[in-house]
Amino acid sequence: MMSILKRMAAVSVPLFAAQACAAPLSTLDPAGPSAEAIAWLWWVFLAGAGGLTLFVMALLALSFGAPRAVSERRWTWGLGVWFSLAILSAMLVAGVAVGERLLPRDTALEVRAHAQQWSWTFTHPGPDGTVIETGRDLHIPAGQPVDVRITSADVIHSFWVPRLAGKMDAIPGRENVLRLQAASPGIYEGRCAEFCGIGYATHRFRVIAHDPADWPASVPAQAEEAPE
Amino acid sequence: MKGRGLLWLGLVALGPAIWAAAFTLVYALHGAGCAAGWAGIDAGPVSLHRLLMLLGWLAGITAGGWLLLRLPAGKDRETWLPRAGALIGLFATLFTLVPVLFASSC
Amino acid sequence: MTENSMPPADHLANPPQPALRLHRELTRVWSNAPGIRGVFTAVNHSTIGLRFMCTALIFFGIGGLLAMLIRTQLATRKGAFLDTEIYNQIFTMHGSIMMFLFAIPMLEGLAMYLLPKMLGTRDMAFPRLSAFGYWCYLFGGLILIGALLMGVAPRDGWFMYTPLSGSTYSPGINADVWLLGVTFVEISALAAAVEITVTILRMRAPGMKLTQMPLFAWYILGAAVMMLAGFPPLILGSVLLEIERAFGWPFFDPERGGDPLLWQHLFWLFGHPEVYIIFLPAAGILSTVIPVLSRTRILGYGAIVASILGLVFLSFGLWVHHMFAVGIPHMALAFFSAASLLVAVPTAVQVFAWIGTMWKGRPQLKLPMLYILGFFFTFVMGGLTGVMLAIVPFNWQAHDTAFVTAHLHYVLIGGFVFPMMAGLAYWLPMISGRRRIKGLGELAFWTILVGFHGTFFIMHLTGLVGMPRRIDVYPDHPEWEMLNLVSSVFSFVMTFGFALFALDCILQAWLGKHARRDPWKAPTLDWAMALPPPAYNFASLPRPDMTGSEYAGGAEVALTLARGEGVLPGAPRGHREVLVTGIGHASPQHVAILPANTALPIQFAASIGVFVLMMLFGLYYVALAALLPVLWFAWRWARALVPAGSVPPVEIAPGLQLPTHYDSAATLTGSGLACFLFANGTFFASLIFGLAFITLVSPGPAPPPLEGQAAVSAMLIAGGLLAAALASLVPGRALKEVSEAGSPLRLIAFGLAANLAALAALAGLAIWQLGDPRVHAQTAVRAALLGYVALQLFITAIFAAFALDQARRGELAAGHLGALRHWNLWQGYTLAIGAISAAVIWAQVLSQ
Numbered sequence A: 001m002m003s004i005l006k007r008m009a010a011v012s013v014p015l016f017a018a019q020a021c022a023a024p025l026s027t028l029d030p031a032g033p034s035a036e037a038i039a040w041l042w043w044v045f046l047a048g049a050g051g052l053t054l055f056v057m058a059l060l061a062l063s064f065g066a067p068r069a070v071s072e073r074r075w076t077w078g079l080g081v082w083f084s085l086a087i088l089s090a091m092l093v094a095g096v097a098v099g100e101r102l103l104p105r106d107t108a109l110e111v112r113a114h115a116q117q118w119s120w121t122f123t124h125p126g127p128d129g130t131v132i133e134t135g136r137d138l139h140i141p142a143g144q145p146v147d148v149r150i151t152s153a154d155v156i157h158s159f160w161v162p163r164l165a166g167k168m169d170a171i172p173g174r175e176n177v178l179r180l181q182a183a184s185p186g187i188y189e190g191r192c193a194e195f196c197g198i199g200y201a202t203h204r205f206r207v208i209a210h211d212p213a214d215w216p217a218s219v220p221a222q223a224e225e226a227p228e
Numbered sequence B: 001m002k003g004r005g006l007l008w009l010g011l012v013a014l015g016p017a018i019w020a021a022a023f024t025l026v027y028a029l030h031g032a033g034c035a036a037g038w039a040g041i042d043a044g045p046v047s048l049h050r051l052l053m054l055l056g057w058l059a060g061i062t063a064g065g066w067l068l069l070r071l072p073a074g075k076d077r078e079t080w081l082p083r084a085g086a087l088i089g090l091f092a093t094l095f096t097l098v099p100v101l102f103a104s105s106c
Numbered sequence C: 001m002t003e004n005s006m007p008p009a010d011h012l013a014n015p016p017q018p019a020l021r022l023h024r025e026l027t028r029v030w031s032n033a034p035g036i037r038g039v040f041t042a043v044n045h046s047t048i049g050l051r052f053m054c055t056a057l058i059f060f061g062i063g064g065l066l067a068m069l070i071r072t073q074l075a076t077r078k079g080a081f082l083d084t085e086i087y088n089q090i091f092t093m094h095g096s097i098m099m100f101l102f103a104i105p106m107l108e109g110l111a112m113y114l115l116p117k118m119l120g121t122r123d124m125a126f127p128r129l130s131a132f133g134y135w136c137y138l139f140g141g142l143i144l145i146g147a148l149l150m151g152v153a154p155r156d157g158w159f160m161y162t163p164l165s166g167s168t169y170s171p172g173i174n175a176d177v178w179l180l181g182v183t184f185v186e187i188s189a190l191a192a193a194v195e196i197t198v199t200i201l202r203m204r205a206p207g208m209k210l211t212q213m214p215l216f217a218w219y220i221l222g223a224a225v226m227m228l229a230g231f232p233p234l235i236l237g238s239v240l241l242e243i244e245r246a247f248g249w250p251f252f253d254p255e256r257g258g259d260p261l262l263w264q265h266l267f268w269l270f271g272h273p274e275v276y277i278i279f280l281p282a283a284g285i286l287s288t289v290i291p292v293l294s295r296t297r298i299l300g301y302g303a304i305v306a307s308i309l310g311l312v313f314l315s316f317g318l319w320v321h322h323m324f325a326v327g328i329p330h331m332a333l334a335f336f337s338a339a340s341l342l343v344a345v346p347t348a349v350q351v352f353a354w355i356g357t358m359w360k361g362r363p364q365l366k367l368p369m370l371y372i373l374g375f376f377f378t379f380v381m382g383g384l385t386g387v388m389l390a391i392v393p394f395n396w397q398a399h400d401t402a403f404v405t406a407h408l409h410y411v412l413i414g415g416f417v418f419p420m421m422a423g424l425a426y427w428l429p430m431i432s433g434r435r436r437i438k439g440l441g442e443l444a445f446w447t448i449l450v451g452f453h454g455t456f457f458i459m460h461l462t463g464l465v466g467m468p469r470r471i472d473v474y475p476d477h478p479e480w481e482m483l484n485l486v487s488s489v490f491s492f493v494m495t496f497g498f499a500l501f502a503l504d505c506i507l508q509a510w511l512g513k514h515a516r517r518d519p520w521k522a523p524t525l526d527w528a529m530a531l532p533p534p535a536y537n538f539a540s541l542p543r544p545d546m547t548g549s550e551y552a553g554g555a556e557v558a559l560t561l562a563r564g565e566g567v568l569p570g571a572p573r574g575h576r577e578v579l580v581t582g583i584g585h586a587s588p589q590h591v592a593i594l595p596a597n598t599a600l601p602i603q604f605a606a607s608i609g610v611f612v613l614m615m616l617f618g619l620y621y622v623a624l625a626a627l628l629p630v631l632w633f634a635w636r637w638a639r640a641l642v643p644a645g646s647v648p649p650v651e652i653a654p655g656l657q658l659p660t661h662y663d664s665a666a667t668l669t670g671s672g673l674a675c676f677l678f679a680n681g682t683f684f685a686s687l688i689f690g691l692a693f694i695t696l697v698s699p700g701p702a703p704p705p706l707e708g709q710a711a712v713s714a715m716l717i718a719g720g721l722l723a724a725a726l727a728s729l730v731p732g733r734a735l736k737e738v739s740e741a742g743s744p745l746r747l748i749a750f751g752l753a754a755n756l757a758a759l760a761a762l763a764g765l766a767i768w769q770l771g772d773p774r775v776h777a778q779t780a781v782r783a784a785l786l787g788y789v790a791l792q793l794f795i796t797a798i799f800a801a802f803a804l805d806q807a808r809r810g811e812l813a814a815g816h817l818g819a820l821r822h823w824n825l826w827q828g829y830t831l832a833i834g835a836i837s838a839a840v841i842w843a844q845v846l847s848q
């Protein structure tokens, strides 16, 4: 117990937080336009929520003391209705606007992600017009939008690459489309994000973004998929 | 005697019920339109799909506004609460369905 | 809202009597049977309410222990303490126990315990139903806990998504335990909702207008109405999924035209309102306690009632925010996002009304106030993260991560557990009749607060850096380990705090000094009695001059009432008598004689328990036979309502004679039946929604061509409808005939026969014309609809048989028409849903 407490004390919190933000599944370390827009939303929300919490706590603290004459209108209509509506309306507009920007529009390169308990099958174009199927890594070109067509063979799963975009469920009998874009080449961790049974914790995959100049030549055939 | 109190409760709930009806109607129009492909049919500046949903929204707003105008104003709770219900209904219809104006439909 | 005006107050005053004599007389009539018999036969609302709360707190302890196991497992990366199968059972049971066996029963218990006291009456409207609900809850809970101990607990998460919870991917009885056990428990929620609604609307002390009743009653009324509308979709979903698992009807199987999303819609159509059902009573406690502890009146009574109204409705328009990532088009998401944002407005109105109340008065830092401050601090943050999650793009990232775990505990512990603890601290002197031991409660509060925020605040970050909920190990993510370790350590601090709280309660009840009457100087009637409260609450019921304003008088009126100077004093006729009043202005209407102690509730609940167990073990034919005892007890339940002879009117105050409920048209039972039909109607509407969804929205293979001949089907449907329509004329005419002193024996027999004929037509339709429901979801859902109509017809036939039996015994006299009236109501409902179902099926067939 003592040693745990010491370990905790040794790590100063801000450093710890900054370090944690840059994790392989971190939504706070965006590497593509979708994830970036959402991370922005989060930081704005955080600032606003912090301010509002302080405001309410201050009102609460001020209530301790002698009785005061209060105007019912000001508290219920002023603060309760108008003040909160102003904030909520701004959030609605921001939310819908960002959401619209993240939707798949126009045409883009298409790849497929087929989920099953507890593995994935990715299908994408390979070198020389071939179609390549892989099991662990989804290959995409960096710097351009890619539509992932997501399906499931058994139960509901969810396709999630936090550094690139939000999640989209894989539902048996349906096909969902998620738009992804990686800003630069690299390896991005992904995982299933809907509880899908015993193997859920390890239902993972990776997205490998290639330099567009080498695409699709650099996509390895499945047999060559490098071990982890 | 029993009926009056119930009637008053019904009047209080009427405003929000108008919202519930409008919300259900527009949501159903949305689902039906996407299934039937109305989004692809043009109707003037907008698609037929959006036009229908706009009409549903307007119908809800009209009903809510009509109720608000019909109800007597007054400060005592028995008069005020039905009006508050009407206000809630009207406001909720305006706010929750406003995305018909700008969100992409299917 | 004008009703006939109240008789002047002094008319309702009775002459004073010796308080002790009244107390003895009332205690003899109202108290539970002594000894062990009392355990099984008690129906008194204080007893049943306390049982609900104590049992719920025990389940809270069990759920808390499971949470500790989860936190221990997650403290380090490799876990290596629970295997995944067990871990999945544990988090599923933690969530299910906390939602279904702790939160809902806790609020039901509190409402049952307090409402009659606050409203100025002696019991809930249907005491036997309270007890029946309790036993259903206990037996259902025991089934779930038993499964946990035997290692066959549900393991698919508390929202049981299909197909994972279907028979292919979840063989064994684990999922059945959830579906059947939770549905069994939900019987008690529906029972409570019905009687709470009726109690609030029809049993307020004379002159307590709706617009002046304590805010707590408004909150509970809102919650009860939401339960009537919110639980039926869950029950429907559970029944359909259980039928799919047991008999292979593919409602949710995409390969046979079913749709996993239908389950999600039905579940969240219940699931989101559920969190407001939990929150409303907690907010009711806050609206009661904050003004008392600030020595003032609530600010904005009207605004708060309007907020409740807004919450009750709006919270049914948010459920899709749990489904933002399932691939629904963006505009629909935007509707639900907007609704989810808007629902924050009524919540904000209440929060600011409460703070304004504190500004208006002089808040005192007593123990309940500490918990209230804990509520503000925690719930405001939980509400703000909730608003964030309502924003679609943010939700796409945060959904199903530890961020959501953090959010939901901020609102559930902040918005429910803290207010409940404030309430317990406030009402414990009433419940136990004893004063608190100083210091321990404060210590418990601070330990819980620090432990809670230490556990869950950091969990927001854990989620944002990518940790999903419901995983048991994370060997490749060292970056999450420190975060989780911190959460786990603080969760033990929190547990220690809850243990201190329990200790404090036990010590208070055991060692505390006797409490003074009305220790908080409260303005509500619940304190206008001795502590702990007597079984009958009030020796005489409050008069309009005591209830005609928000300030009901608290302890000041206690003596007056104890001396019998209110209305309906004592129990001189040896019955449990209460006053039934009008909905709006609470003008006295009649005197209801409530049933006394009986073992029927536990027998009835046990017979249902046997049925549930047989279903669970897959003994379907035995289960069918097990329905016979259920029917037998239901019959006896109704028989017990029939009076032995004529009952004279009762003088409730000098010169004011009121009939008993046997001689009245608008009875409590009638109101209760109407409430139940409302819930039944939502169930039916959910089923129609399911049929439309499967027919119009679900992708998947086309349904097989129709079987049978259209002409035969049409004839059977038309014949069945005709028979039902004829039957629906009968109870009304029989009512007329009886009041004209005729004997409607043959008429009633005809009504029974017509119902049976309609049932036969339906059976014919099902057997010859329907096709195999196992082939396709559209056939299956059509068969489910027919089954539903058949069930209603069957119940109507039972009503008819009951009336026939009464006519045969010569019990149907002008005054005693209860059975005919209720039959009439049910028969009308059955005809309506029968006609709608016929139209819907016809439309579905056309669309093929």
Ligand code: HEM
Pocket (backbone or CB within 6 Å): C064, C067, C068, C070, C071, C091, C092, C094, C095, C096, C098, C099, C102, C103, C157, C158, C159, C402, C405, C408, C409, C412, C413, C416, C417, C455, C468, C469, C470, C471, C491, C494
């Ligand atoms: C006593 C303190 C509590 C602690 C330490 C605690 C802790 C936890 C943890 C660790 C999880 C699992 C998250 C995961 O699987 O990743 C969880 C889930 C959950 N908790 Fe609690 N909890 C507590 C109290 C409550 C209360 C009071 C409620 C409701 C009234 C509640 C409702 C839930 C629900 C609904 C879930 C989701 C279960 C699921 O994923 O199926 N918890 N809790």
Ligand SMILES: [Cu+2]
Pocket (backbone or CB within 6 Å): A115, A118, A156, A157, A158, A192, A193, A194, A195, A196, A200, A203
């Ligand atoms: Cu998965």
Ligand SMILES: [Cu+2]
Pocket (backbone or CB within 6 Å): C271, C272, C275, C318, C319, C321, C322
């Ligand atoms: Cu929700």
